[in-house]
Amino acid sequence: MPAHIPTIKRYEAIIDDFLAEVDLQPDVIVPAPRLNKLHDELQPLNRTLQKILQTSVAYNENIYKREQELAKSPAFIPLALMFFSVTSLVVFVLMQAMRDRQRLLAVEHAQAEATHMQENLRALIRAMPALVVVFDSLNNVVSFANPQAQTLIDTAPPTSREWRRFLKAAQDSLSADQAEGVLVSFSFQRANGSILALRGRRQRVMWEGRQQCMLALADTTQIRDAELQIMQTAKLATLGEMASAIAHEINQPLTVIRMAAANAQRLLANGNTASLEAKLERINAQIERARRITDQVRRYGRTPTLTSEPFSPRRAIDLAISFVAEQYGMSGIRLVIDLDLPLELQVAGEQTLFEQVIVNLLINARDAFEENRSKGAHPIVQVQARVEGEQVSVRIQDQAGGIRQDILDVVFEPFTTTKSESQGTGLGLSLSRKIIRSMKGEITASNSAGGALFAITLPQYHRDGEMSEAAQ
Structure with missing residues (x-):
C-alpha cells in the first residue's frame, strides 16, 4: 500500500486543479474536450484503484x-508463552546457580588463602627472636605467646600470676593519655629474681576474629646492662674527680674529733668530768657527720638496678646537692636552693639514678663556669623544685653562657658534648634523658638568662596507686 501513495497524490492534484477551474466559472458549462482530457488523465487511476482493491481483498483473506x-488451535499461544517463560526461568536459575557457585568457590579460595596466611603468620611469629604476646585488653588474659615470650616470661598457662604481672607492668609503662600504637619500655622482674629490660610497641590487632592488643617487644637486657655499666663508670669517674673534695669534707669532722678527743683527755686528767660529756657529744656528732658522708659516697657508688620504687624527690635532690656542695665551695660557685616540695611527696623510679641526673647537671654547670671564667660569668647556680598540678618540676639554671646554638637541638643525643675528650664522653645527658623517661617524665634544655636551663618534669606517685610490677 505505501508504494501507491505517490500515484494517488498525483491524481489528487489533477482533480483539485479541475475543481479549481470549475469554481472560477460556476455558471459556464465545461467543454467536452476538457472533460475528455480529464477522463484520459484519470484513466490510469482506475487501474491503480483496482490493484489496491485486489491487494486489500487478498490481505483480508x-x-x-x-x-x-x-480458532482451530486456541491453546497454542498460551502454551508457547508458557514454554518461553519456563525456559527463560530455567536459564536464569541455571545462570544464577553458576554465578553463586563461582562466588562460593571464590569465597572458599579466599578463606583457604586467609587460613594459609594465618598459618604462615603464626609460624613467622613463633620463629621471631622477639617477644610477641597477644592479649584481650578487657580482661587482661593472654591469647597467644610465642616460644620466646614463654621462655623469658613463663611457660605456665596464660592465666598464671606471672602473665598477669607481666601485662600489668606493660600497662603501667603507658601514661594515661597515651594512645595505642606507642612505644613502650619497661622492666620486669622474673620469678627467679632477674630483671628483664623490654622495649617495643603495643598495637591493636584483629586476632582470632576479634579485636585484641599485641605487644611486640625486644629483649634489651644486654643493652640495659651495658648502659648501667656506662652509668656506673660515669659515677665512679665523678667520685674520682671529687675525691679531693670528699677527702676535704671528711677531714673536717676528723679534725674536730681529734681536737675534741684531746680536750676530753685533758679534762679527764684534771678531773673535770662535768665538761667531759659535752666533748663526747661533739665527737659523736662529728662521727655521725662523717658517717653520712661515707654513706652518701657508698650509695652514690653502688650499681643501679633500674628497679622502680617510690621515693622523695626532695630528699634525693638534697642528697645530690650535698654531694657536690663542697666541690662547689672549692670552685667558688654559689648554690641558690629553692625546694618547695613536701618531704612526703613521692615519685616512682630508681632514686640513685635520679640523684645521678641531678649530680650530672650540677657538674655540667660547674664545668661550664670553669670554661667561661675568663668571660666574666657570674658563678651562681639555681636549683628550684615546685609542684605543678600532678607534676613535679625541677629546674637547674646557671649563668655560664648557655649551650651553643648549633648543638642545642641535639644536646641529648649520644656523644654530643662541648667538653674535651679527657673531661667527658658525651653520654651523660643522653643517659639522663633515658633515666627521666623511664620514670615517665621528660627533661628539656634551653638557654635563659645568660646560661643553660635544664627543666625536669615527673608525675607524682600516689599511695592509692600501685607500684610497677617490676618493683614488687
Whole structure:
C-alpha cells in the first residue's frame, strides 16, 4: 500500500486543479474536450484503484485464514508463552546457580588463602627472636605467646600470676593519655629474681576474629646492662674527680674529733668530768657527720638496678646537692636552693639514678663556669623544685653562657658534648634523658638568662596507686 501513495497524490492534484477551474466559472458549462482530457488523465487511476482493491481483498483473506487457523488451535499461544517463560526461568536459575557457585568457590579460595596466611603468620611469629604476646585488653588474659615470650616470661598457662604481672607492668609503662600504637619500655622482674629490660610497641590487632592488643617487644637486657655499666663508670669517674673534695669534707669532722678527743683527755686528767660529756657529744656528732658522708659516697657508688620504687624527690635532690656542695665551695660557685616540695611527696623510679641526673647537671654547670671564667660569668647556680598540678618540676639554671646554638637541638643525643675528650664522653645527658623517661617524665634544655636551663618534669606517685610490677 505505501508504494501507491505517490500515484494517488498525483491524481489528487489533477482533480483539485479541475475543481479549481470549475469554481472560477460556476455558471459556464465545461467543454467536452476538457472533460475528455480529464477522463484520459484519470484513466490510469482506475487501474491503480483496482490493484489496491485486489491487494486489500487478498490481505483480508489472509487475515481470515490466520484467524481460522488460530480458532482451530486456541491453546497454542498460551502454551508457547508458557514454554518461553519456563525456559527463560530455567536459564536464569541455571545462570544464577553458576554465578553463586563461582562466588562460593571464590569465597572458599579466599578463606583457604586467609587460613594459609594465618598459618604462615603464626609460624613467622613463633620463629621471631622477639617477644610477641597477644592479649584481650578487657580482661587482661593472654591469647597467644610465642616460644620466646614463654621462655623469658613463663611457660605456665596464660592465666598464671606471672602473665598477669607481666601485662600489668606493660600497662603501667603507658601514661594515661597515651594512645595505642606507642612505644613502650619497661622492666620486669622474673620469678627467679632477674630483671628483664623490654622495649617495643603495643598495637591493636584483629586476632582470632576479634579485636585484641599485641605487644611486640625486644629483649634489651644486654643493652640495659651495658648502659648501667656506662652509668656506673660515669659515677665512679665523678667520685674520682671529687675525691679531693670528699677527702676535704671528711677531714673536717676528723679534725674536730681529734681536737675534741684531746680536750676530753685533758679534762679527764684534771678531773673535770662535768665538761667531759659535752666533748663526747661533739665527737659523736662529728662521727655521725662523717658517717653520712661515707654513706652518701657508698650509695652514690653502688650499681643501679633500674628497679622502680617510690621515693622523695626532695630528699634525693638534697642528697645530690650535698654531694657536690663542697666541690662547689672549692670552685667558688654559689648554690641558690629553692625546694618547695613536701618531704612526703613521692615519685616512682630508681632514686640513685635520679640523684645521678641531678649530680650530672650540677657538674655540667660547674664545668661550664670553669670554661667561661675568663668571660666574666657570674658563678651562681639555681636549683628550684615546685609542684605543678600532678607534676613535679625541677629546674637547674646557671649563668655560664648557655649551650651553643648549633648543638642545642641535639644536646641529648649520644656523644654530643662541648667538653674535651679527657673531661667527658658525651653520654651523660643522653643517659639522663633515658633515666627521666623511664620514670615517665621528660627533661628539656634551653638557654635563659645568660646560661643553660635544664627543666625536669615527673608525675607524682600516689599511695592509692600501685607500684610497677617490676618493683614488687
